[in-house]
Amino acid sequence: MGDDLDNEWWLTEKEQTEKDADKEQEYDVSNSKGKVKGTGNKKRSYDDTVAVAEETSEQAKKKKKPKKKKTEEIEVKESAGQWSDVVGSLRDYFKGKIPVIEFEDLILSEENFLPHNEYLNDLSTYLTCTIRKWKKLSASDELKTKSPIVLVITSAAKRAVDLNRQANNFKGKCTSAKLFAKHMKISEQSKFLSKNKVHFAVGTPNRVSSLIDQDALDITAVKYVILDWNFRDLKKRRMVDIPEIKKDLLNFLKDNVLPTILNGSRLKIGIY
Template structure:
């Protein structure tokens, strides 16, 4: 009997320890009041990511000056009201956008489900403009490429992996893009923000490095943290 109970007790204490550990991470997040993301958060994240693997000169080229950023969301905004604030001349921009294979506003978030939520919540802002879903779930990349080739879309909302793939395959061109919004503050069921998810973080940084940082430094794209 002694032999039987010991491993059980051990198992129980290990399970409890695991539970405690797991709970602790969420506890910290639950207790810490959400702080809105600011440009410095993204700049620090990029520095940490590139520091070990780039030369000083390369790192300098990957730095984002403050002038590249739009006002950040102070957590009081709905998505529509935030877009209205950062893009007051939307009606004119929308009217003048005539290029295929491109969008004026590119919104990047952590999942297909979250993309759909954001598309719904921008109704008051978007008016009759066309929004394209740019995620992988249930939509083949070929379909998205064809749609971009044939139609005029004003806003693209999706995940960094699919957007990166579209840019690499020349399905999406970023020359007309004026605003890139990162869904920075939103937390999923596990209380993780998009940059807390390793794969999403890596793909977002890859996308930024691939093209966006250069466009921001040249002044053609502005970055917003929602």
């Protein structure tokens, strides 16, 4: 009897056999689907893990990879100007622009220059190393009005202010003059120079030339003219690289400094 409980007794033997076969087929199909489903899930889980790992690796590479600069920086190798650079600039600029006789006068020798600023020291250090008799000169009773002992030529007003400050350790307690357009009117500068014995002056070539033309500044008694030759602005330009400043500078040298030297003055040119 126990064996007959699972059978449907009213069916014939043939009908029971067919029904049992149908159940076995359903079981096999159901079991097969379960296996495929399970296998599929495992495969997708593995693929997802690999994809996440690859994505994380790519992100790490991107973080480590340095960013490219949008614009390339202008690199200029700093080198100290020498006396031959000044003479070369003079001759190149005025070649074919002035008579041959004047052009021949543009020749200066190393003896007309102070040692150049080989190690690109600050202004106080450079002046201390090259002008050894400063204390004696600044204390001399022979100092005249309108004629500073040291005249520094630079490109702009702001730079002139900076240089005047940089020279404090060298200057000590002495009278200074700022000779550029944004500090005082030219009439005020002329009045100051005529009333004071100035030891140290710093200015732009245009304003200094204008003061000389008005007899407010006497360069014949100046001992040292220091050119701020090596300084570069934000665009990496020296004053000899800026057309309008270059014109003023080289004309100042040709019209005022060179004639003073050729007339027998012991004036020395420094290249800072």
